[in-house]
Amino acid sequence: MSARRPVFNQSVLTDSTPLPKEIPAVEELGASSAPLLSASFFIGARCKDYNDDFMQCKTEKPGRAEFDCLKEGRRVTRCAKSVIEDVNKHCLTEFRKHWQCLDDNNQQLWQCRPAEWKLNKCVFDNLKLEKVIPDSPKGEIPVHLRPHQKYAHRGP
Amino acid sequence: MPQDLPPAGGYGPVQYKRNLPARGFRPAVLLTGMVGIMTFGFYKLGGGIREHNELAREKMWSRIYITPLLTAEEDRDLVRRHYADLAREKELLGTQTSAYNSDRYVRPTFAVTPSKILK
Known part of the structure; x- marks a missing residue:
């Protein structure tokens, strides 16, 4: 991740060739x-x-x-996607x-504890x-459960 | 003729010491107060540092948990680009030659830009 990626800023210069057919496709996560x-x-x-495993x-x-761990990588992505989908549902x-x-x-994270507590409970x-x-x-x-967050600007 | 002599009983005391009022608390009280305030401050600082360490741990683990996911996605992208490069080379030169004397995958330093833009 630290190396410079071979990507240009111009969209027309981005290589958009899809993966070869023999590599099974997996839907990317798409979360920011x-x-x-x-x-x-x-x-x-x-x-x-x-x-x-991955x-x-x-x-x-x-x-x-990069080539030999594609299968494990697909499993990782599918699993993460299932979590995001379940949380969304x-x-x-x-x-x-x-x-x-x-x-x-x-x-x-410490600025958003009340919202996080609600999310954690629901999940x-x-x-x-x-x-x-x-x-x-x-x-x-544990730090995410403390009722008073010392570094929060407002509230707990 | 009588001489000048000191008055009977002697002169009164001469004030040679400065007579400044000693204002404020005693030094011992001041010192104790300072030590108390600093102890309290360091106590609060220690608590803050401990909480900060825990927050850093939380942040680090949140990153550790999504690292495989990000790596997998990037690996797929790199493999896709690699195969596209190989196909392009095959089309242009008719051969597939690696510039490196090993089987290891090397992240490309240069990218081919199209000579004419199609879109």
Whole structure:
């Protein structure tokens, strides 16, 4: 991701040749950064195995991972898409509220806790996906559940 | 003739010390107050740093969870462009030659621009 991408700004110079027929097509996710950030922990909760598979494949095949891990990559994308679709189906209003709040607040998660709590509750009730931050210290309230957010400009 | 002599009982004391009023609290009180205020400040700072660490952890994990997804999408795009390049080369030159002496995929540095724009 760090390398310079062979893309020009002019749309007419973008290579639009589709993938060859023998590689199965997969619908891309099509979500922008704020919805992805908002749904990231749910994606992580449901798709952890697929994600780990993909990253393991990438690690084990240095130099050829772009070609040899396409299958795992399609699984990752399909799984993430299923999460986004489920969230859209069950919690559309809460989801929208949260990611629009993130968009309005420089994508700082701590500015949008009330919207996030509503979204987390709805997602947990409907999809049984819970937001858990790994490796957070034991015996403390996880930072996304603290009623007072020290860095929030307004409110909790 | 009587001489000038000090008055009986001597002169009164001469005031040579400055007589400034000692305003404000005692130094011990001031020092204690300063230590208290600074302790409180460092306590609040520590709390803020801890919360900041947790927020950074949250942000990092949110990125970790969507990294495979972004990588997969980008890989598909790169593969698509790579095959398009190979096809273009085949069409133009009739051969497929790699510029590198290995099978590894190398991210293209240069992109071919069309000589005439179709659209």
